[in-house]
Amino acid sequence: MSRSPVFGLILAGGISRRMNRDKAALEYRGQTQLDRAFELASRHVTHVFVSVRADQTLDPTRAQRPMIVDSAGEGPIAGIRAALAAHPKAAWLVLACDLPYLSDAALEYLLRRRDAAAFATAYTSAHDGLPEPLCAIWEPSAAEALADYQAGGGHCPRKFLIRHGARLLEPQDTRALENVNTPEEYRQAIATLEKAPMQLKIQYYALMREQAGRSEETLETSASTPAGLYQELAARYGFTLSRDQLKVAVNSEFSDWSRKLNVGDAVVFIPPVAGG
């Protein structure tokens, strides 16, 4: 049996009742959770779509991305069914939009252990051992059973997987599947992710270019401010200038040393100038 290709589906049609805010638009280091999930999935599968309700297609958080619009009913099952209907030969890596801790390692593990003969391949919950349907691979063969389940009044994808069976995997990192439902959980996630490494672009000029031996680089760092970043790079390259002799620019504007850096920011340290 030939395996169908896997596409990505980010579920962003939720109501976010307990959060009282759109969970897809929650930001971590200046990036929305929708964009984080989309980029994460894009690193593992070739095509990624955002699952939305019909009334969300113009929403600015979502409108930048390829979308699949719910056609029948609501909830995650409607989203998964719409995807299976839009591309009937594809299997779907389905990701909820409230998993800020989700990692490349967790997706890689899931994809490598995919069982195309089951309706789905899913992690088990660290809390109750039940299937986690919203970080899972759904196979084309599930389409018909999902339609029947929904027609019979079913709306819970977890119950569906319990009833119909799925290939289940123990999570390697239980935190990766922790979701964020309340403002307090969101605050905790911000604090935790602020310490996680992120990619920045650094450009070097003049003396610092010579001392770093390069004019630019993209690097992964745990520093959360330009001050912390300079400390890290000064130790690596042996910069002779102390921080109080420098200014710093972020994204081509002068910046404070204590500004919080965001993913993808471009940082330039400015040694004492000598124009004119």
Add this chain to the structure above:
Amino acid sequence: MNFRFTEGAIDTESARRELQTSSAGGYVSFEGWVRDLNEGQEVTGLEYEAFQELAMKEGDRIVAEALRRFPVKRALCIHRVGSLSLRDMAVWVGVSSVHRGEAFDACRFIIDEVKHRLPIWKKEHYRSGDSGWVNCERCAAAPQHAHAEPEHAEHHHDRVAVSNPK
């Protein structure tokens, strides 16, 4: 854009024409040239390097500030980057206005701010064969060190300036 960079010689004639307007009674310009002596070292040539994206924005802001502060007609600043020889023009500022007083003031304001605010760096090459980034390596704040140890002149770049130029 009232501030720009050029890699070739600054064309002052065409820059001057950009400032002409029939309401202006005159114009003042400043030219910065590469000279042969700096901090007691004989200079043979130099290189300018700029963080152009930020420098152009900040340069534009400086000229806009000058146009707000002084009742002048037009103002323009052009800065050279790359390798320059002695006597080459490194920077040009021009201001046209109805009367001369405010043109002198605005011109002075622009060149002073450009020197202090723009992310532009200058590497000097010396007759000794040494070279150094001005204000970054040679000890501008304590020139007596340079005089105290003339035999170690080639090591001056090991020292670090004490503060940002103000």
